[in-house]
Amino acid sequence: MAERVCAVIVTYNRKELLKECLQAVLSQTRPPDHVLVVDNASTDGTAEMVKQAFPQVELLSLAENSGGAGGFYEGIKQAYAKGFDWLWLMDDDTIAESKALEELLKPISILSWAIGEISILASAVLWLDQTPHPMNTLNPECKNTQITLRAVELGFLPIRSASFVSILVSQQAVGKYGLPLKRYFIWNDDVEYTSRILKEGLGFLVPKSVVIHKTLRKYNPTTSGRPDRFYFEVRNKVWLLKSNSLYPREKAIYSLRLLKSVWEFLKHNKFIPIAWLCITKGIVDGIFRRPM
Structure with a gap:
């Protein structure tokens, strides 16, 4: 069949x-x-x-x-x-x-x-x-x-x-x-x-x-230039790290990737205050809010 x-x-x-x-x-x-x-x-x-x-x-x-x-x-x-x-x-x-x-x-x-x-x-x-x-x-x-x-x-x-x-x-x-x-x-x-x-x-x-x-360029959230959208990258990565979907070793790898992407995003945006604010909000919401 x-x-x-x-x-x-x-x-x-x-x-x-x-x-x-x-x-x-x-x-x-x-x-x-x-x-x-x-x-x-x-x-x-x-x-x-x-x-x-x-x-x-x-x-x-x-x-x-x-x-x-x-x-x-x-x-x-x-x-x-x-x-x-x-x-x-x-x-x-x-x-x-x-x-x-x-x-x-x-x-x-x-x-x-x-x-x-x-x-x-x-x-x-x-x-x-x-x-x-x-x-x-x-x-x-x-x-x-x-x-x-x-x-x-x-x-x-x-x-x-x-x-x-x-x-x-x-x-x-x-x-x-x-x-x-x-x-x-x-x-x-x-x-x-x-x-x-x-x-x-x-x-x-x-x-x-x-x-x-079919994207116009090789898109990367880290270099998107939009702090309001990068907020979702940070918050959701924190949610992912808190989930049961990953093994402990994978959580360690994703944690390092998140730190790397946050650093690259800050450099790309010249450490402007709004970039710091969106990253901080993403971390806080990821820790204290739930995706369910």
């Missing part, structure tokens, strides 16, 4: 990018069985564009912008309730190559005897200039189970976390591990969610499934 796939795409005020994203999704050699667009209260005519240009696509219009985290929370919840076997998650700046979904589904058919064990499958992500975008974290310490050994033989690489830039998440994983934490708003919500799932479940990178992350 063929696996039923629902593509879940979250968008906000980028209707031209969304149009390109949808065209790529609907032109797949193995198209998804259903497409759900979650519109985060866009004001640029996104909803009207989807209704007119893509009448076959389901549109979920949110009353307010809940960020990527809130969008995926609502989208995954709705798609899961419809009973699809796999949810294909992506942002609106994800442009899937024509065989992306076909290749992403191959481990499911080849390793059909282990289908209940696989929780996440991730595409290889490239920047516009075709250089690799390291959005998925490999898992060199993955247990050498029969499934893992066979998957590696076939060219599928074990992962510890992945981004919401073309991943398949199984219905069983959503049922067991729940939904993303919508209060993250932006940044690190995908790391927390996939790390939570893959702490027990199995996930693989499928190198032949390729998507383009």
Whole structure:
């Protein structure tokens, strides 16, 4: 029996990018069985564009912008309730190559005897200039189970976390591990969610499934130049460090990365007071507030 796939795409005020994203999704050699667009209260005519240009696509219009985290929370919840076997998650700046979904589904058919064990499958992500975008974290310490050994033989690489830039998440994983934490708003919500799932479940990178992350430049929160947005990076990293999604060794690594990014952000912004204020607020809110 063929696996039923629902593509879940979250968008906000980028209707031209969304149009390109949808065209790529609907032109797949193995198209998804259903497409759900979650519109985060866009004001640029996104909803009207989807209704007119893509009448076959389901549109979920949110009353307010809940960020990527809130969008995926609502989208995954709705798609899961419809009973699809796999949810294909992506942002609106994800442009899937024509065989992306076909290749992403191959481990499911080849390793059909282990289908209940696989929780996440991730595409290889490239920047516009075709250089690799390291959005998925490999898992060199993955247990050498029969499934893992066979998957590696076939060219599928074990992962510890992945981004919401073309991943398949199984219905069983959503049922067991729940939904993303919508209060993250932006940044690190995908790391927390996939790390939570893959702490027990199995996930693989499928190198032949390729998507383009169509951003104008190699975006980095540290050099974004916006202290108000870097606040989310700091707060959410603190939340991630407090969560049960990471192992102790991983928490140590992420702590060092956070310290490094804070220092680089301060230097980039010439240590202006607003930068200090947003970092301090991020740390305080991360410690004393909860993402639940």
